[in-house]
Amino acid sequence: MSALLHASALTAFYGDAQALFGIDFALNEGEMVAIIGANGAGKSTFMKTLTGLVKTSPAQIVFKGEPIGGLPPGEIVKRGIALVPEGRRLFPSLSVEENLMMGAFAKRPGPWSLQRLYTLFPILNEKRQHPGTSLSGGQQQMVAIGRALMSNPTLLLCDELSLGLAPIVIREIYDALPAICAEGMTVVIVEQDVVMAQRVSQRIYCFQEGRVSLQGASGELTREQISQAYFGV
């Protein structure tokens, strides 16, 4: 089976500072993969290269058989990759519904619509006219997920969904993922909580200092392997 997405020897730089040092990463259609790793390991940078926010050379990222490395972000959304960014990044002056519609600028055919999102997250229907930034952190995260889904992506990338949220809220957000994956969507989550990452994903990649330090089936990796790959000790 050919991979939906393949990153080969992927490198990334901020000016002269190198952040990724040759990442090899593959995704099969319909799978849920988690990326774990300590602060500064390069998880967000990797998400940004996949979505064109940090530039790479074309052949370093192949999606649906085509090189997409370094394409403009809007073009990558049109091809079917959507990002739920770290820190949610809502538009402060826009309502919940307007924020969701921002995700539809490159609307591809598919199952996701405002109606569908309001069924998944009923609270967003209640608050649809409110400013996005007046919501709780968990509700803002729902808007950020909804905005990404509005483009009807093939591949959904989620960068630290749990950041700053209470455990009960994290559970609520993660409970929505099976309904999202049920449509055959391929999902990558960046997650610092290793237990959560192992529980929800089929495969895990661990990043350390801009490199893949471990990868494998989530159920087969041991705590020792993970802590070695995570902290390098």
Ligand SMILES: Nc1ncnc2c1ncn2[C@@H]1O[C@H](COP(=O)(O)OP(=O)(O)OP(=O)(O)O)[C@@H](O)[C@H]1O
């Ligand atoms: N905009 C930027 N300019 C310069 N260096 C950056 C920038 N963003 C990230 N870096 C550097 O790139 C490296 C990787 O950072 P990145 O944000 O990708 O890590 P991360 O794994 O997402 O960490 P965290 O868990 O804190 O979100 C770090 O050394 C970081 O300091």
Ligand SMILES: [Mg+2]
């Ligand atoms: Mg990050």
